[in-house]
Amino acid sequence: MKKLIIANWKAKLDPRESLDLAKKYSKMSDAKNNVVVCPDFTAVQQVATILKGSKMSLGAQNCSVFSPGAYTGEVTAAVLKKIGVKYVIIGHSERRAAGESERSVFEKLIKVLELGLVPVLCIGETANERKNKKTTAILKKQLESALAKLPKKLLEQRIVIAYEPVWAIGSGRELDPEETEIQISLIKKWVFEIGGVNSQVLYGGSVDSQNCSLYLNQKSVDGLLVGGASLDYRVFDKIINC
Numbered sequence: 001m002k003k004l005i006i007a008n009w010k011a012k013l014d015p016r017e018s019l020d021l022a023k024k025y026s027k028m029s030d031a032k033n034n035v036v037v038c039p040d041f042t043a044v045q046q047v048a049t050i051l052k053g054s055k056m057s058l059g060a061q062n063c064s065v066f067s068p069g070a071y072t073g074e075v076t077a078a079v080l081k082k083i084g085v086k087y088v089i090i091g092h093s094e095r096r097a098a099g100e101s102e103r104s105v106f107e108k109l110i111k112v113l114e115l116g117l118v119p120v121l122c123i124g125e126t127a128n129e130r131k132n133k134k135t136t137a138i139l140k141k142q143l144e145s146a147l148a149k150l151p152k153k154l155l156e157q158r159i160v161i162a163y164e165p166v167w168a169i170g171s172g173r174e175l176d177p178e179e180t181e182i183q184i185s186l187i188k189k190w191v192f193e194i195g196g197v198n199s200q201v202l203y204g205g206s207v208d209s210q211n212c213s214l215y216l217n218q219k220s221v222d223g224l225l226v227g228g229a230s231l232d233y234r235v236f237d238k239i240i241n242c
């Protein structure tokens with residue numbers, strides 16, 4: 001079965017560089033797996049134009065908790081949808097570290113699901129939480145605060161979850177694939193208990209072309225969220241065909 005590979009370009013490229021990278025992506029031959037590309041807001045529209053006609057889907061790295069209106073500085077999910085976005089990353093640990101609350105993660109999930117877009121909900125423990133053996137409790141808490149109060153109709157829509165240990169992101173210290181399998185199967189069990197019926201769970205954190213197959217070969221791992229390694233199209237080409 002095809003897995004889902006999401007490229008998160010973060011805030012690392014200027015619009016010209018995003019355009020160049022999108023052009024390189026668009027010339028790759030059709031991948032073995034499904035691919036989603038998440039540029040920053042300034043590049044979403046031009047990347048949409050480049051990827052039109054390719055099999056890759058467009059994603060955004062965040063969205064507003066608000067609907068369109070008088071909210072200076074916000075980018076709404078409704079506008080993202082209009083320019084072709086299908087997936088929205090919500091609650092990435094870099095945003096949580098910058099102050100994003102569990103309440104706002106929940107509100108963004110509602111916005112995205114109501115519009116028929118697919119949320120990519122990020123959860124993960126910090127190095128300290130892991131050291132103090134709190135990984136399981138943290139993952140469960142983040143998952144419950146995001147999903148448990150969703151109206152049933154929204155909970156039954158497609159929801160992608162990315163398990164990204166915070167200490168593994170951008171650090172070159174990836175999680176042992178066997179532990180990934182254990183955590184992701186637990187996450188799936190919890191999502192099912194909450195009432196989610198159409199979820200996929202990805203791994204993220206220092207994924208590259210060397211380790212991608214170790215994760216994708218795990219039974220419960222439905223795909224990967226890739227940061228740094230998605231900025232080199234040759235490396236990313238290997239990952240999407242992993």
Ligand code: PGA
Nearest residue numbers: 169170205206226227228
């Ligand atoms: P990384 O980032 O692949 O550079 O570790 C992953 C992410 O933050 O989504």
